[in-house]
Structures are given as structure tokens and as C-alpha cells.
Amino acid sequence: MSSWLDYTINGLIVGNVYALVAVGLALIFGVSRLINFAQGSIYLVGAYIGWVAVVQLHTPLPLTIIVVAVAAALVGLIIERFGLRPLQNSVRIAPLLATIGISFVLDQLVMLTFSPNPRALPSQLPDVRFQVGGGTIGPLDLLIAGVGLTSALLLFVFLRYSKLGWAVRAASQDRDAAMQMGVDVNRVNQAVFGIAAALGGVSGMLVGMYYNQIDTAMSLQATLKGVVAEVVGGAGNVPGAVIGSLLLGLVESYGVAVFGTSYRNLFAFLLLVVVLVLRPNGLFASARQAPPEPLTGTFIAPSRPVRIPRWALLAAAAIFAVLPFFPVSFYVLQTLINAWLLGMLALSLTLVAGTIGQVSLGHAALLAIGAYTSALLSMTLSVPVGLSIIGGGLMCAALGTALISPSFRLRGHYVSIATLAIGEIVSLVILNWESVTRGPIGISGIPPLSLFGYDLISPTSIYWFSFAVMVVLALLQGRLLTSHLGRSFRAIRDDDIAARAYGLSLNRYKSLAFIFGGFAAGVSGGIAAHLYSYINHETFNTQQSILALTVVILGGLGNVVGAILGSVALVGLPEVFRIAAEYRILIYGIVLLLLVRFRPQGLLGTM
Amino acid sequence: MTTSAPEPLLALSNVNTFYGQAQVHFDLSITVARGHIVCLLGGNASGKSTTMKIILGLVKPRSGDVTFDGASLIGLTTPQIVRRGIASVPEARRLFADMSVRENILMGAFVRNDREAIAQDLDRMLTLFPKLGQRLSQRAGSLSGGEQQMVAMARALMSRPRMIVMDEPTMGLSPLYVDRVLELIRTINQEGVSVFMVEQNASLALEIAHEAYVLQTGKIVLSGPARALKDDPRIRDAYLGGSEAA
Ligand SMILES: Nc1ncnc2c1ncn2[C@@H]1O[C@H](COP(=O)(O)OP(=O)(O)OP(=O)(O)O)[C@@H](O)[C@H]1O
Ligand SMILES: [Mg+2]
Numbered sequence: 001m002s003s004w005l006d007y008t009i010n011g012l013i014v015g016n017v018y019a020l021v022a023v024g025l026a027l028i029f030g031v032s033r034l035i036n037f038a039q040g041s042i043y044l045v046g047a048y049i050g051w052v053a054v055v056q057l058h059t060p061l062p063l064t065i066i067v068v069a070v071a072a073a074l075v076g077l078i079i080e081r082f083g084l085r086p087l088q089n090s091v092r093i094a095p096l097l098a099t100i101g102i103s104f105v106l107d108q109l110v111m112l113t114f115s116p117n118p119r120a121l122p123s124q125l126p127d128v129r130f131q132v133g134g135g136t137i138g139p140l141d142l143l144i145a146g147v148g149l150t151s152a153l154l155l156f157v158f159l160r161y162s163k164l165g166w167a168v169r170a171a172s173q174d175r176d177a178a179m180q181m182g183v184d185v186n187r188v189n190q191a192v193f194g195i196a197a198a199l200g201g202v203s204g205m206l207v208g209m210y211y212n213q214i215d216t217a218m219s220l221q222a223t224l225k226g227v228v229a230e231v232v233g234g235a236g237n238v239p240g241a242v243i244g245s246l247l248l249g250l251v252e253s254y255g256v257a258v259f260g261t262s263y264r265n266l267f268a269f270l271l272l273v274v275v276l277v278l279r280p281n282g283l284f285a286s287a288r289q290a291p292p293e294p295l296t297g298t299f300i301a302p303s304r305p306v307r308i309p310r311w312a313l314l315a316a317a318a319i320f321a322v323l324p325f326f327p328v329s330f331y332v333l334q335t336l337i338n339a340w341l342l343g344m345l346a347l348s349l350t351l352v353a354g355t356i357g358q359v360s361l362g363h364a365a366l367l368a369i370g371a372y373t374s375a376l377l378s379m380t381l382s383v384p385v386g387l388s389i390i391g392g393g394l395m396c397a398a399l400g401t402a403l404i405s406p407s408f409r410l411r412g413h414y415v416s417i418a419t420l421a422i423g424e425i426v427s428l429v430i431l432n433w434e435s436v437t438r439g440p441i442g443i444s445g446i447p448p449l450s451l452f453g454y455d456l457i458s459p460t461s462i463y464w465f466s467f468a469v470m471v472v473l474a475l476l477q478g479r480l481l482t483s484h485l486g487r488s489f490r491a492i493r494d495d496d497i498a499a500r501a502y503g504l505s506l507n508r509y510k511s512l513a514f515i516f517g518g519f520a521a522g523v524s525g526g527i528a529a530h531l532y533s534y535i536n537h538e539t540f541n542t543q544q545s546i547l548a549l550t551v552v553i554l555g556g557l558g559n560v561v562g563a564i565l566g567s568v569a570l571v572g573l574p575e576v577f578r579i580a581a582e583y584r585i586l587i588y589g590i591v592l593l594l595l596v597r598f599r600p601q602g603l604l605g606t607m
Numbered sequence: 608m609t610t611s612a613p614e615p616l617l618a619l620s621n622v623n624t625f626y627g628q629a630q631v632h633f634d635l636s637i638t639v640a641r642g643h644i645v646c647l648l649g650g651n652a653s654g655k656s657t658t659m660k661i662i663l664g665l666v667k668p669r670s671g672d673v674t675f676d677g678a679s680l681i682g683l684t685t686p687q688i689v690r691r692g693i694a695s696v697p698e699a700r701r702l703f704a705d706m707s708v709r710e711n712i713l714m715g716a717f718v719r720n721d722r723e724a725i726a727q728d729l730d731r732m733l734t735l736f737p738k739l740g741q742r743l744s745q746r747a748g749s750l751s752g753g754e755q756q757m758v759a760m761a762r763a764l765m766s767r768p769r770m771i772v773m774d775e776p777t778m779g780l781s782p783l784y785v786d787r788v789l790e791l792i793r794t795i796n797q798e799g800v801s802v803f804m805v806e807q808n809a810s811l812a813l814e815i816a817h818e819a820y821v822l823q824t825g826k827i828v829l830s831g832p833a834r835a836l837k838d839d840p841r842i843r844d845a846y847l848g849g850s851e852a853a
Contacts, residue, residue: 163717170703170714177701180663182689182718182766 005135007257008250013141015249016148017210020203021226022233022241023155024196030172030236031185031192035413037099038079039200040223041106046072046201047208047218048110051121061124065147065202072201073194075106080193085186086597093359096413097553097596100361100546103219104589111216112582118215121208144206151199152242159238164191172236200226220542221265224424227417228272234282243284247271262440266428269421276418277406303601305559313561320467324460331575333459337531339571340466344524345544346551346563347473348517353549354558354606355481356513357493360404361416362423363521363548364540368430370396370522371529371540372437375446378530385450389526396522401514408510411496423545430537442536449530466527470564473520478560480516481607489513490558490607543585550592556602565603614677616641616770616801617662617693622671624657624825631657632668633826637803639770639818644792644802646812646833648842649822655805656698658822659774662803663695664688676769690718694768696776698805700759704748708739711747711758715765725765732761735791753784760791764800771795773804777811789815813837 021039028036049071053059059067083102087094125143129136159165164187170178171188179185204222208214225248233244248268255267275283324333345367353359374392377383383391403426407418430437437443449456449465456462480486492499492509500506529535551570555562570591574584595602615638624632631654639645649655660666662673664685673680680688689695694715702711712732716725733740736757742750747758756776763771776792777785793815796802806812813819813833821829821842829841836842 166710166714167717169706170717173703173705174701176665177697177703178714179665179685180689180695180697180701181714181762182686184684184686 003134004257005133007253009132009135009137009141011250011253012246013144013210013249014253015229015246016144017203017207017245018225018229018248019148019242019245020151020199020206021222022229022245023151023238024199025226025230026233026236026238026241027168027172027192028196029230030238031168031175031188032084032095033236033413034084034095034099035227035235035417036196037096037223038083038103038106039196039226040219040221041103041110042072042075042079042197042200043204043207043222043226044110044214044216044219045075045106046204047121047214048114049201050205050208051114051119051214054122054124055119061143064124064205068201068205069198072204073198075201076193076195076197077190079197080189083593084193085189090596091600092412094596094600096359096416097549098593100549101589101592101596103223104546104585105593107216107219108582108586108589110219112586114216116216118213120212121205121214122212123209125209140210144210147202147206151202155195155238158195164188168192224265224420225268228268228421231272231414231417232275232283234284237282237284240282240284244282247283262428262432265424266432269425269428272421273406273418273425276410276414276421280410280414303556303605305556305562305605305607306603308561308604317471321464324463330459333463335572335575336568337459337463337466339567340463340470341524341528341531342548342551342571343470343564343567344473344520344527345548346555346567347470347477347560348519348521348524349548350552350555350558350560350563351477351480351489351520352513352517353552354556355486355493356489356510358407358415358419358510358513359412359549360419361542361545361549362419362421362426364542364544365403365423365426366396366400366518366521367525367528367540367544368426368535368537369399370525371535372430372443372525373522374526375443375529375535376436378447379443379445384453385447385530386452389523389530392526392529393519393522396525397515397518400518400522401511404514405507405511408507420542420545423542427537427541437537440536442534442539443529444534446529446533446535448533449527462531469523469527473523474560474564477516477520481558481560485509485512546592547588550588550595552602553595553600554591554602556604556606558607559602559604560607562602562604569603613641615639616676617803618672618674619658619661620672620674622661622668622673624654624661624666624668631825632661632671635671635822635825635827637820637827637830639801639803642796642799642801643817644796644804644815646816646819647803647805647822648807648809648812648819649805650807652824653822654825655807655822656774659695659698659772659803659805662688662693662772686718689766692766692769694763694766694771696756696759696763696771696773698774699778700752700755702747702750702755702758702762704746706747707744708747708750708758709743712739712761712765715762718766728765728767732764735764735794736761752779753781753787756780756784756788760788760795764795768800770801770803773802775805775807777806777808785811809842810837 021043025036025039028034046068050064050068053064053067079102083098084095087098123140125139129138159169167183167188168191171183171185175185229245229248230241232247233240251267251271252264256264345363349360349363370392373395374388377388377391378385403422407415410418431439449462456465488504488509492504492506496506551566552563554569555566617639619635619637622632622635647655647658657666661668664680664683675691703714712729719725739757776788789811792802813836816833819833819836820827
């Protein structure tokens with residue numbers, strides 16, 4: 001049995017690793033007010049470069065570290081130069097979305113190059129442990145601590161004594177004023193991305209050695225942990241990020257000691273949500289508030305939506321409605337059913353992200369809530385399946401809104417972080433609440449869809465059912481947008497301060513939007529549960545949240561028809577072109593990047 | 608040209624500026640002669656700060672030209688413009704709040720590489736602004752407004768500029784500090800630095816300026832030698848008109 005000292009050492013070591021990621025995030029946030037969601041991907045790339053160096057090139061450890069740092073820095077420079085710099089004058093959400101797209105592309109490239117199977121990454125260090133007090137410590141622990149301290153020292157020297165370091169500090173305090181002193185902000189961005197990437201890459205390599213295993217799932221976890229540590233320490237605050245990381249490492253380690261390993265991440269995200277709600281500027285924020293997120297109009301690309309004549313919509317709906325009468329293959333129907341389910345999720349997200357401006361990155365959690373509720377209602381309480389799906393929608397509306405409500409006072413990027421964390425929390429609760437959700441085993445044998453006692457088993461009937469539900473939801477949402485309520489939603493999105501000044505209660509309107517959106521997403525999840533007949537805590541994951549976001553941006557934020565068109569396009573086109581499954585996520589990432597760069601208003605325009 | 612007026616140091620000619628759809632400047636033309644203090648007066652939201660930003664390249668005009676020492680600044684980045692010899696004291700000072708006073712002043716010399724001369728200039732700033740001597744290692748954000756103004760001016764001078772542009776340098780200062788700041792601007796100017804300053808307080812600014820322009824909702828409605836404008840009743844009218852239009 002490990003001692004408390006062991007848990008403390010473990011917490012500090014893991015904290016050190018997080019710090020390497022979080023410091024980079026803090027540097028980037030400081031200079032660009034951007035949360036770099038690609039940071040974890042660089043960490044992943046670092047781990048695999050380390051693997052190539054150690055296992056294939058047999059480099060000695062010091063050389064491995066240098067190779068990883070340099071290669072990762074190069075990746076960071078490329079991201080900055082080609083992914084982000086072209087977006088300098090775009091809407092504020094553009095760089096955030098771009099980093100999400102970049103992270104998908106990088107992760108998939110690593111996966112395609114190295115296969116998703118885990119690999120061992122030997123540390124090349126002797127496997128001995130020394131007794132220290134009541135605990136033990138090994139050479140790898142010392143290496144990680146050493147790398148952490150050395151990096152901190154180098155960073156300190158850089159920021160304090162080099163000219164570029166001064167420029168970084170000045171730019172992160174006041175970008176315009178720094179430019180007026182002659183600071184070239186592009187160079188500063190380059191420096192910051194290079195440093196962040198080098199630290200992140202080395203961190204990934206060290207973690208791989210620590211657990212002697214690397215796999216592609218590391219990426220998202222690293223981003224999340226880094227973001228948690230950074231926000232706990234105060235966004236943009238470099239020393240704060242270090243302390244936040246160590247704190248996070250300790251909280252996790254003690255949490256694991258008391259409750260078990262499957263709780264590790266739960267503690268991380270709860271810590272994040274608590275900090276976001278109570279001290280959104282971080283634990284150590286000075287009285288001076290962090291610069292507020294931009295308020296007006298600039299967050300979402302303003303544009304004039306494409307007007308689609310009513311007859312065209314009716315005709316399209318009619319064609320899809322009668323499609324099963326034609327000799328279409330099972331495969332086509334299956335694809336379209338997926339599109340309709342994704343369409344419901346996209347309707348929900350386009351309302352929340354587009355119409356009221358809360359860019360959610362955890363929307364798949366709503367699917368999970370709806371799916372589990374409907375599955376459990378129908379199985380344990382024998383509720384008829386049609387009703388159980390509505391129950392899933394209602395539960396999702398209520399629970400989803402309640403869960404998200406702590407983040408109502410947040411804006412911009414913070415909403416995205418909070419929703420991401422809440423999404424993770426939902427999936428972790430599902431994993432750990434075994435008495436209800438059956439934990440990691442998942443729920444199997446979910447009864448098929450049925451309506452008024454008739455089972456819907458044929459693809460045709462499922463097709464009609466899901467299509468009809470989506471159309472009804474879309475019509476309701478269309479009505480909502482043209483109503484007074486819809487106008488209030490947009491007023492809040494465009495200028496929440498002014499909206500508040502006009503007496504609009506932000507919380508009430510945000511709740512209403514999430515209730516409506518939650519219902520649509522919950523229904524989608526409910527249908528999916530009965531369709532799949534088996535679900536577990538990983539069925540609805542962040543990839544789907546991001547896919548939904550891509551759909552919504554493709555269609556045009558806030559645009560109802562756009563959400564459906566986007567779903568059909570993103571689900572259908574890969575099928576049409578017979579693109580192998582493993583390339584799809586890569587393509588979604590590339591689509592997202594291209595959209596952000598060339599058509600941020602989407603195909604049909606934002607509303 | 609027979610009487611050939613000397614080429615101005617800075618000239619804005621027919622500048623039109625937009626923020627999105629909204630036009631902020633209408634055919635704005637302003638010149639600053641070498642060695643002069645030129646003042647841009649105007650009420651709130653008349654477009655004064657935007658004029659500064661145009662000169663510094665922080666905002667791009669839709670049409671028109673800005674020349675400095677005969678060469679156009681259009682298309683240059685802010686750091687490039689600064690390297691041509693224009694320093695600035697931004698609206699509300701905009702010090703680097705978490706850096707020390709010393710670091711703030713030295714940031715002003717960012718475009719220079721002559722270490723010894725920079726150190727000498729730092730000493731010179733301390734004679735020009737003696738109060739800053741005791742505050743060198745203090746966080747700039749913790750200084751009083753008047754002290755911050757001194758730091759901002761010292762910071763601007765550290766680049767050894769040919770011209771300084773200042774946005775409301777007396778804003779929010781007590782009368783004592785206002786006099787001090789105006790005195791310093793005059794001193795700086797006498798050492799050969801041209802000054803373009805934006806002010807709301809016309810009577811104060813006209814005390815030290817050579818020429819002045821009055822801006823009203825993006826248009827120059829009045830301009831001329833400061834001496835002539837000092838007693839011009841139209842100055843008051845321009846302000847009132849400006850605030851009515853706003
Ligand atoms: N970044 C911006 N985006 C949109 N509009 C802006 C922006 N900056 C300024 N404006 C608008 O342009 C107009 C002129 O602003 P500017 O700051 O130049 O005025 P000013 O004369 O300096 O006012 P003050 O005396 O209050 O400082 C104002 O109506 C302002 O709202
Ligand atoms: Mg102003």
C-alpha cells in the first residue's frame with residue numbers, strides 16, 4: 001500500500017507534467033487571449049516523436065529531449081504561421097475554432113501514421129526506487145522534476161532578461177501599447193507558440209515514459225488538464241499556471257488515493273467548474289480584473305442569411321419524405337437516419353451557440369443524458385419507448401440546463417471551457433455511478449424504437465420516425481427564432497451588457513435557450529439509444545460535440561436550415577465519396593479549418 | 608511654387624476612416640510642421656483618438672494618405688512606423704501595469720540597440736522627471752495617475768523620437784499636474800521633438816500649441832495658428848455643436 005508521501009510525490013510529479021502544458025497555454029492566452037485547444041495535440045506529437053527517437057533511432061535521453069523540443073516547437077511555429085496568423089482580423093471565435101480544427105487534424109495524422117494502438121515508450125532510465133521518508137522516488141520522477149524546474153528557470157530568465165521576453169510580457173499586458181513601443185506582435189506570437197509547443201511536446205514525451213505507454217487519446221486529456229490548471233491559476237498568468245498545475249496534480253492524486261483511479265478526472269473538472277464559478281479570474285488573480293472578453297458583434301461572423309424560398313424547403317422535405325418509396329439501398333437510409341439524428345443535435349447547438357452565443361463544446365453530454373434517461377426509463381420502469389424518448393428530452397432539458405447554469409455568467413472562451421468540462425463530468429459520472437448507469441459495462445439490450453405499441457424495426461420506419469421528429473423540432477425552432485423570444489436571444493448574443501441594460505434577464509433567457517436546445521438534443525440521444533440497443537459512457541464523446549459544432553458552423557451559426565443541411569453534408573458526403581472511416585475525422589478537422597478561414601458565416605449565413 | 612512652404616513633418620491628406628459601416632473621418636487633412644506643437648481639439652467621440660490610431664497604423668484608413676518626413680506610412684505596420692521616429696503617449700497612459708517603472712521606461716527604447724546610450728537616456732529621464740527616481744522598481748500599475756503620465760512620457764521619449772503623438776495627456780490630472788505636463792511638453796518640444804496632441808481642454812492646449820485643428824464628428828471645422836484661435840468664439844460653438852451631434 002502506498003503511503004501519503006507517495007501520493008504527494010505522485011501528485012507533484014504529475015503536476016509538473018501539467019505545468020509544462022499549462023505554462024504554454026498561459027503564455028499564449030496572455031499574448032493572444034486565445035485558449036489553444038491544439039496544445040494537447042502538440043503534446044501527443046511530442047510523445048510520438050519521442051517514441052520514434054527512442055525506439056527507432058535509439059537516441060540517448062538528453063538528445064531525445066532536445067529532438068522532441070525542437071520538433072514540437074516547429075509544429076507550434078507552423079500552427080501559428082499558417083493556422084492562426086491569417087485569422088488575425090477575423091471574428092473572435094475564429095482562432096478558437098481553428099485550434100480545435102488543428103487539434104483534430106494533428107491527432108488524426110498521428111493516428112493514421114502510428115495506428116491507434118498504444119505503444120510502449122521506455123524511459124531509458126534504470127528502474128530503481130529510493131526510499132525517501134515513508135515514500136519512494138525513482139530516477140524518472142527526478143527527471144520530470146528536473147525538466148520542470150529547468151524549464152521554469154529558463155522561462156524566467158527569458159521573460160526577465162531577454163528583449164524578446166520583455167516584448168512577450170509587454171504584449172500580454174497591453175498588445176496595442178506594446179506595438180506602439182515597436183514590438184512586432186507576430187514575432188511575439190511566434191516565440192510564444194514555439195516555446196509553448198516545445199514545453200508541451202516534452203511534457204507528452206515525459207508522460208509517455210512515466211506510464212511507459214502512449215496512445216492517441218492522450219491529446220484531449222492533456223488539453224483539458226492544461227486548461228484546468230491554467231484557469232485555476234488565472235488565465236494568462238504564467239506563475240499561476242505552475243501553481244495551478246501542482247494543485248491539480250495533488251488534488252487528483254489524493255482523490256485517487258481516497259476514491260480510486262476512475263475518479264481522477266472527475267476531480268480535475270469539478271475543480272475547474274468550482275474555480276470558474278467562484279473565481280473566474282483564477283485563484284491568484286489580483287484585484288485588477290482580467291481584460292474582459294469582447295462584448296459586441298465580433299464574436300460571431302455577421303452576415304445576411306441566404307433566403308431559401310418556402311416552396312424549395314417544402315419540395316426538399318417532400319423529396320426526403322417519399323425517398324423510402326424509391327428503390328434506395330438500406331445503406332442510404334441508414335446514412336440519412338444518422339444525418340437526422342445529428343441534425344437534431346445541430347439544431348440544439350445552433351440555437352445555443354449561434355442564436356444566443358454560448359459556444360458549447362460539450363454538447364454530446366446532452367445526447368448521453370437523453371440516451372441514458374430513455375434507456376433506463378424503458379428498461380427499469382417499463383415506460384413505452386415513445387414516451388421514454390420524450391422523457392429523455394425533458395430530463396435533458398432540465399438536467400442539462402441545471403448543469404450548465406453555473407456557466408451562465410461566463411462569456412466567450414470561458415463558456416467553451418466550462419461546457420467542455422461539464423461534458424466530461426457527465427461522462428465521468430456515468431462511468432462511476434454504477435448502481436444506475438452500470439458504469440463501464442454500459443447498458444445493453446435496450447428495447448427497439450416503438451410508437452403506440454408498434455415496434456419500429458424496419459429501416460424505412462426508423463427513417464420516417466427520425467425525419468419527422470427532426471422536422472417538427474426544426475419547425476418549432478424556426479417559430480422560436482422569429483418570435484419576440486428569438487429576438488431577445490440575439491440581442492443577448494450581440495451585446496449582453498446592452499441587453500441587460502434594457503432589462504433582459506440574461507439567466508432566464510440563457511436557461512430558456514438551453515431548455516429548448518436540451519430537449520432537442522435529449523430526444524436525439526434517446527432515439528439513438530434505442531437504435532443502437534447498447535450505450536456506454538463513451539458512446540457520446542467530445543468528437544461528436546466537435547462534429548456538431550462543425551456542422552453548425554458549416555450551415556451558418558443560428559441557421560436552422562443550415563444545421564440540417566450541414567448534417568446531411570457532413571454525414572452524407574463522406575459516404576458518397578466512400579471515404580474510409582479513419583479519414584473522416586481528419587476531413588472534419590480540415591473542413592472546420594477551411595470554413596473558419598474562408599467562410600466563417602457558413603454556407604447559408606449566420607442568423 | 609515661389610514661396611515654397613517647408614515640407615511638413617507629418618501630413619494627413621483626405622483621410623476617410625470607417626469602423627464597419629460607420630464613417631469616423633471625412634476627408635481629414637492635418638499637417639504638423641517640423642518643430643511645432645499641433646493640437647487636435649474636439650468633443651467626445653469626434654474621432655480624435657482614431658486620428659492618433661491612423662497615424663500609428665493601428666487603424667487603417669479606407670482612403671487618403673499619411674506621410675511622415677515625405678514618405679507614406681500607409682501599408683506600414685505599427686512597429687515599422689515607430690521605427691521611423693514616431694513615439695506615442697496613448698489615451699489613458701496604457702502602461703504595462705505588471706512591469707516595473709524602470710521596465711516601462713526601458714520598453715520605450717525597444718527599437719534601439721545602443722545599450723550605453725539607453726542607460727544615459729534613462730538617467731536623463733530621471734532628471735526630467737525627478738519623482739520617478741524613487742519609484743523605479745515599483746509596479747507601474749500602482750502609481751498615481753499623474754505619476755503614470757510621467758512614466759508614459761518618459762517611455763515615449765526613450766525612443767529618441769522625431770515626433771510624439773499624445774492622446775489627452777492631461778486627462779484626469781489635478782491642476783498642479785496639468786501645468787507640469789504642459790510645461791514638460793513645451794520642454795520636450797524645445798529639444799526639437801515635434802508634438803501632435805489630442806485634447807479636449809481647448810484653453811489649456813492652446814496655451815502651448817503653435818497650430819490647432821478642431822474636429823467635429825469627423826470633420827475639421829476650424830483650424831489655424833493657436834494664437835488666433837484662442838479667442839475665437841467659434842471654438843466654443845464647435846464643441847457645443849459636436850456634443851449636440853453626438
Ligand atoms: N474599435 C472601434 N470599433 C467601432 N467603433 C469605434 C471603435 N473605436 C472608436 N469607435 C467609434 O468611433 C467614434 C470616434 O471614436 P474616438 O475614440 O476616435 O473618439 P474621441 O474623439 O477620441 O472621443 P473621446 O474624447 O471620448 O476620447 C466613436 O463614435 C466611437 O464609438
Ligand atoms: Mg479619445
